[in-house]
Amino acid sequence: MGLNGEMTDSPFNFWSSNGEGVQAWIKVAFKSTVQVSTLEVKNRENPGERAKKILVETDDGSAIPFELPNTATVKVLELPEPIQTRSVKVTITEVYGTINNGLALKVWGIACMDMKPISYREQETKLSLGCDTTLTNNEKIAKMQFVTGDEFLVKCN
Secondary structure, three states: OOOOOOOOOOOOOOEEOOOOOOOOEEEEEEEEEEEEEEEEEEEOOOHHHOEEEEEEEEOOOOEEEEEOOOOOOEEEEEEEEEEEEEEEEEEEEEEOOOOOOEEEEEEEEEEOOOEOOEEOOOOOOOEOOOOOOOOOOOHHHHHOOOOOOOOOEOOEO
16 A cells, blocks of 8 residues: 555555554565665645655664655655665654545665675685675775686675
8 A cells, every 4th residue: 555656546555544644654664675765755635634744764773854745746755865774664744634644655776685795816805795886886896907717706695
């Protein structure tokens, strides 16, 4: 409800509280770590059911407030910087009305694979790559001297 990709205010497409208003919340838990950068939020069609302000929280302790318009249009919420998390919680902190507040929500980001270390030649230390690490932006990899025929193995879980 509210997480199925549909952004239409009809049964089973929007999350709604049961008259809770302020402090109503929805939490999205992921199977593994994701790097979240953007959320899309759409208020309900009925003005008496709309959230005015929300708080987006992640399991790293980040808490980012956003204000929503008093319309039923999609609002794109860019996080100040991408956040690696296993969950996103959206709490309504202020409302336009208190009938059955709720919203539709899309969470955008990328899945972070649990990376196993990579090794470069036997004498080198193993390197760990994170969510935002690539073979071109890793300082240790950039310093390596490769010659024709060199190989290295990258393993991802």
